[in-house]
Amino acid sequence: MMTRAFSNGLVLFGLIALAACSEAENEAAETPQAPRPVVSIVAEPMALETLGYSGMIAPRYETALAFRTLGRIVAREVDVGDQVEKGETLAAIDAETLAANVRSAKARLANARIQARTARESEQRTQSLFTENTVSQSDLDVARQSRSVAEAELKSAEAQLDKAENALTFAVLTAPFDGVVTARSADVGDVVSAGESVMTLARTDEREAVVDVPASETSKLAPEQSFRVVLQIDPSIRIDGKLREIAPQADPLTRTNRVRIALDDAPQAFRIGALITAVPIFEGAAMPIRIPETALFKMDGETKVWVVDEAAALVKGRSVTTEAAPDGMVTVVSGLSPGERVVTAGVGSLKDGQAISLQEGIGESGAAEARQDETSGSAS
Template sequence: MKSTTPMRMRLIPVAVSGLVAVMLVAGIVPRLHARAAQTHQVDEQREPLVSTISPKQAPATQELLLPASVMPWADASIYARTSGYVQQWYADIGTHVKAGQLLASIETPELDAQLRQARADAAMAQADYRFANSTASRWQTMLQTQSVSQQDADAKTSDSDAKRAALQSKQADVTRLQEMASYQKVTAPFDGVITVRNVDIGSLVTAGGAPGLAGMPGELMHIEQTDRLRVFADVPQDDAASVKPGSAVYLTSQQYPGRRFPATLARSAGAIDPVSRTLHVEADIDNRDGALMPGAYAELHLALVSPAPELQLPASALLFRPDGVTVAVLGRDGKAKLKKVTIGRDFGIYVEIATGLDATDRVIDNPSDSIHDGEALRTSTHA
């Protein structure tokens, strides 16, 4: 028993020393790992890892997509040119008509009576002129034999001239009323389709299109030419210089997915609208198949050709600083260099760099907002 006690006493310090060593190791090792990780992180922050890209040549042609309005080649409101009642109409909405085709007839009893009276007045004036002219001729003959005085002969000649002027006035009145009577037949001014009909049999219409009944707009019908169409769009000011009349364009419509409607850019306004800062353009399109309808919405596709395309970069490579658009370039010494650039055409995820960039530059993609001139970097190059 006595010999075991001193041995136990000797083992206690050894156990305590081992326990202290284990505790020291458990506390020091995590700190060493944390310090090593911190050192590694500081090293990475001191020289961030970046990827570089090379500028590429921008495409010479860029497609510009614009919202467009489809309008008829010609459209006209048809009004009455004479007052009366609609006797019959011959074309309803949706009817395709030819130029000169009868659309409606108007009954004009008052005009007919006026025309009969004017013709009677003209006949009376004709008779008066014949008598006055015959009398003047006789008096001129008698004047040669000194049977009548010069004054009396001149009076008869003047009366004949007055009667002739009265006849011409009456004949002009007959012509005017005949012209008004010809408008009893309402005809189509050009080939097209009737889109509006506002009258029915017995409706009162008045000359010049003034409403004849309450609620009537005055317009008898509306006609539109749809075998050819006009397409209107507004080109942004930045692209206006690239738009040339005569160039080929095409239309797309949501009604016909995947179908292209070829058209020709016919004309432009030639001036920028000061309100919208756009150039108003017009394209002509053949619509003999009737696929497109006037008034519809479509999209106009224009191919803009650049005579001297510049370099392009992805939009992710741009830095927007207070002093302008900037790109970060990796120098041969492994340090960053900031270059101010100007943006040209916008291709969506890519933009054209008009000035400030060289083809040999190694541009940093997705640069940090805090990047600055002379910053040391580690690189991995991307194509």
């Protein structure tokens, strides 16, 4: 009897415990799940200065200046960055040898003049004597020949002096046009040969934007392609330009082609060497939307994002078409409209129609919390 009572007590206890567990499970099922915090952004068209190709402002015309004769540099009047005017002295070499050549040429010219004058006077005397039948025809011919030789020597001496004086001007390097010195390769005391570059001078009146474009994208550029050139340090300063030249050969290391964009009447802020961003302008094309790559997830073989319904505080999956972009971003080709909010972290633990709470202005700690929350959600 005691054994049967004890068994009945155990069964009763088990039934009570089972009822309590079922009641707890029902209460847990009926308890609404707390909204999941998510990191999100509003999909907006990219700012102009964040698109395009980075590059710099360069002069369209740049000349390497050199002395036209051998010599040792004794003076340098300008340095890199100096503005110069046409005809201004830039540098000079030791001109003692060239000056000596000029003095020697002047002496030879003086002697040639004396010889030419003497030959002319001798011809005149011989002509007078020939008229009086005092000298023969051959004597007159010799006198005329001597005068012709002397005059030829005089012309040669004059030419030699012009040449020596012209060579003396080679000792001074002057600016062939208005511009700015962009490089210097020799200094005072250096001995330079004829034609060896001493400095580089660039014209400042005609400038252009130089960018490197991936070889795969150059085919998209039309012959008269328009570009919007934005100054990186001040994006409010911008100017339109036209494609002037595409390098016919890609760089073997970067696989990019050098593209030059002509700029007309560029503002002074576009100084040589200034960093710019050049954006190709295509007629009828809207500014693209870019979102972080972390906003994408795969479902049913499609690439999707979680679009936030802010009024209902829940998320809905939507298929999108994207293209790769630099810096961990993707360009949305279709599927999103400007102003829509998408989730950028914790996308792996969300479900369609799930309630969420927005984390505005979340930083690294918030992103870490969202990732931790995603991990715990996946584990559950």
